[in-house]
Amino acid sequence: MPKAARKKYYAVRRGREGPRIYDTWDECKANVTRFPDAAHKSFNARAAAEAWIKDGGYTLPPPSEHISSRSNASSMCGGDAAAVNSMSSIPAGGSNSTAQPKPSEQPTQAAPPAPQTSATLTTGALSTSIRLSPEQQQVLNKVKAGESVFFTGSAGTGKSVLLREIIRFCRESGRQVAITASTGIAAVNIGGSTVHSWAGIGLGKEEKEKLAGKILGQDKLKRAKDKQRREDQGLPLEDEYDYDDSAEQTRVVQRWRNVHTLIIDEISMIDGKLFDKLEYVARILRRNPKPFGGIQVILSGDFCQLPPVPDKGNNGAIPMTFAFDAESWDACVGKPICLKKVFRQKDQVFVDMLNAMRFGQLSPEMIKAFRALSREVTYSDGIEPTELYPRRDQVSTANSRRLQELQTQPRQYKASDMPGYDDNGYPLQIDKMKRLLERLVAEETLVLKEGAQVMLIKNLVQGQLVNGSMGKVVGFLRTRDAVQRGLKIGVADAPKPAGPARRGAPDAPAVPERVLRSDGLWPLVRFDGGGEVLCVPSTFEVNNADGGVEATREQVPLILAWALSIHKSQGQTLERVRVDLGRVFEKGQAYVALSRATSMKTLEVKGFDLAKVMAHERVLEWTRANTSLSVPPPRPRDDIDEVLEFWED
Numbered sequence: 001m002p003k004a005a006r007k008k009y010y011a012v013r014r015g016r017e018g019p020r021i022y023d024t025w026d027e028c029k030a031n032v033t034r035f036p037d038a039a040h041k042s043f044n045a046r047a048a049a050e051a052w053i054k055d056g057g058y059t060l061p062p063p064s065e066h067i068s069s070r071s072n073a074s075s076m077c078g079g080d081a082a083a084v085n086s087m088s089s090i091p092a093g094g095s096n097s098t099a100q101p102k103p104s105e106q107p108t109q110a111a112p113p114a115p116q117t118s119a120t121l122t123t124g125a126l127s128t129s130i131r132l133s134p135e136q137q138q139v140l141n142k143v144k145a146g147e148s149v150f151f152t153g154s155a156g157t158g159k160s161v162l163l164r165e166i167i168r169f170c171r172e173s174g175r176q177v178a179i180t181a182s183t184g185i186a187a188v189n190i191g192g193s194t195v196h197s198w199a200g201i202g203l204g205k206e207e208k209e210k211l212a213g214k215i216l217g218q219d220k221l222k223r224a225k226d227k228q229r230r231e232d233q234g235l236p237l238e239d240e241y242d243y244d245d246s247a248e249q250t251r252v253v254q255r256w257r258n259v260h261t262l263i264i265d266e267i268s269m270i271d272g273k274l275f276d277k278l279e280y281v282a283r284i285l286r287r288n289p290k291p292f293g294g295i296q297v298i299l300s301g302d303f304c305q306l307p308p309v310p311d312k313g314n315n316g317a318i319p320m321t322f323a324f325d326a327e328s329w330d331a332c333v334g335k336p337i338c339l340k341k342v343f344r345q346k347d348q349v350f351v352d353m354l355n356a357m358r359f360g361q362l363s364p365e366m367i368k369a370f371r372a373l374s375r376e377v378t379y380s381d382g383i384e385p386t387e388l389y390p391r392r393d394q395v396s397t398a399n400s401r402r403l404q405e406l407q408t409q410p411r412q413y414k415a416s417d418m419p420g421y422d423d424n425g426y427p428l429q430i431d432k433m434k435r436l437l438e439r440l441v442a443e444e445t446l447v448l449k450e451g452a453q454v455m456l457i458k459n460l461v462q463g464q465l466v467n468g469s470m471g472k473v474v475g476f477l478r479t480r481d482a483v484q485r486g487l488k489i490g491v492a493d494a495p496k497p498a499g500p501a502r503r504g505a506p507d508a509p510a511v512p513e514r515v516l517r518s519d520g521l522w523p524l525v526r527f528d529g530g531g532e533v534l535c536v537p538s539t540f541e542v543n544n545a546d547g548g549v550e551a552t553r554e555q556v557p558l559i560l561a562w563a564l565s566i567h568k569s570q571g572q573t574l575e576r577v578r579v580d581l582g583r584v585f586e587k588g589q590a591y592v593a594l595s596r597a598t599s600m601k602t603l604e605v606k607g608f609d610l611a612k613v614m615a616h617e618r619v620l621e622w623t624r625a626n627t628s629l630s631v632p633p634p635r636p637r638d639d640i641d642e643v644l645e646f647w648e649d
């Protein structure tokens with residue numbers, strides 16, 4: 001009789017999920033392969049595995065946290081607050097990018113008993129609390145029916161909310177879905193990658209034939225190498241090198257061939273020439289003459305917001321075009337679907353003013369109303385409006401100046417950054433990781449003081465404490481002290497234990513043990529309308545083109561918020577906003593900035609300048625021809641000059 005296989009326990013001291021015991025080698029392997037300095041060992045008894053982990057000075061998480069497929073780098077969660085100059089949160093050895101805490105750095109004192117965590121605030125599931133409007137639902141139905149769609153709409157019409165529902169549907173239905181966006185920041189916002197990286201086209205500057213040839217050339221080279229290796233090893237050479245065999249293809253070719261649905265968000269920032277190149281590559285790689293090689297494409301964005309970045313090569317000789325200018329556009333997506341109901345602003349007068357600004361068609365009354373917004377608005381809770389600037393350096397100067405003015409002690413939070421794997425499965429180089437993490441709104445180094453104005457950059461409680469909520473730092477506390485005082489702890493994105501729910505277990509994820517035990521002093525923030533919350537570190541991820549984690553940052557989910565860049569504000573809803581239009585330099589920037597505000601009462605507009613709110617004539621032309629939106633005919637040039645002169649006087 002064959003002997004039954006003995007059960008094994010795979011103990012990990014250092015791995016992607018921190019100290020853990022796995023039941024199968026596959027799970028263990030996924031968490032240690034290519035992990036820098038991984039340490040693991042197998043045992044016949046669980047007790048022996050636990051003892052080995054303990055002997056190394058490592059602590060196993062409590063059972064509820066034990067089962068997790070997320071790479072949340074629990075052992076990296078230093079992040080303890082420290083007065084500037086002492087940097088106690090950074091492991092010895094300088095950079096904290098890849099260093100693992102050594103056993104000696106683990107807390108030595110006996111851990112305090114786990115306090116009650118009933119005061120924990122947790123992530124709310126967005127999709128359960130918002131009901132799609134009929135027009136949003138119409139788009140979702142088309143997606144479900146397998147149609148390609150382009151949906152657009154002015155700022156605040158719920159494009160992002162709808163896109164999240166579409167992504168959820170595609171995932172749940174088991175379709176192969178590629179989640180991409182035109183820029184890194186936009187990609188992070190939807191948990192995807194840039195379309196450039198997904199498509200394997202780099203910057204995509206070459207001719208379309210060259211791009212397709214390059215991808216196929218790399219594929220051919222890989223097959224040839226694999227064939228040679230098999231020959232060298234005397235392995236059978238069946239017909240697996242046929243063009244259609246997927247096992248030996250490069251990842252890029254596999255992605256193009258296997259994808260069912262390709263999502264591209266913020267399509268307004270994709271150049272028409274690039275769109276045509278992608279469409280061509282799709283047909284060639286999939287050997288399918290249908291538009292986009294038969295892929296269902298879902299495009300979202302607003303052409304009145306930020307345009308494509310102009311190509312500065314060839315002395316700027318290559319003119320910028322919009323995605324709708326692409327030759328293949330009409331065949332790919334047909335007529336756009338326009339979402340008309342604005343959710344962000346409730347006041348119809350303000351909605352009409354923003355819509356008129358969107359098309360650069362402000363009436364003299366509207367201009368007057370915008371000019372009247374130059375007054376200062378004050379608030380009794382001391383939280384000031386966020387100033388929106390076009391450039392990053394302007395933002396950091398403004399925030400640093402305000403922070404310096406505070407006479408309180410600074411505390412520095414250094415992020416724990418961790419490389420993941422690129423889409424070829426190789427560990428990410430540190431410099432590439434650093435570049436990728438720049439896409440995140442979460443800072444590498446965050447300096448806070450009591451009195452600092454901050455913005456939350458994670459959703460903690462749907463409808464109350466969300467990405468974009470403003471507050472003020474009112475103190476710094478250890479987690480366990482905050483819990484003992486009955487204060488709320490903001491926990492975002494805590495991984496839910498797998499398996500059936502335990503009876504009596506709270507639905508909300510608990511404060512992770514490592515955060516409870518940590519001696520770090522975390523910022524206590526009084527939010528506008530949301531009470532006081534201790535903001536403990538959260539995990540932020542950048543995904544690779546295959547949806548795997550390419551880089552992770554663990555940081556306190558706050559940023560200084562006296563000032564914010566317009567680019568980073570894209571997609572945000574802000575209650576209190578101040579914009580100086582004198583600084584705006586790009587068409588669409590003024591509209592993006594002003595449309596973040598929820599109400600005119602809490603919006604300040606300095607330096608109103610009609611020349612800065614002009615819409616792109618090409619976008620207006622296309623909108624008139626392709627949508628039912630009423631865009632007034634182009635105004636004669638001298639009419640514009642007249643209006644400008646009048647107001648500039």
Ligand SMILES: Nc1ncnc2c1ncn2[C@@H]1O[C@H](COP(=O)(O)OP(=O)(O)OP(=O)(O)O)[C@@H](O)[C@H]1O
Nearest residue numbers: 131132133155156157158159160161343344571573
């Ligand atoms: N169906 C809905 N019901 C209620 N609120 C909604 C709905 N759809 C969106 N919202 C709310 O409207 C606001 C704006 O939504 P969202 O950010 O998705 O708009 P958007 O069109 O992507 O805006 P922008 O173009 O400025 O990024 C959010 O506060 C969102 O929660």
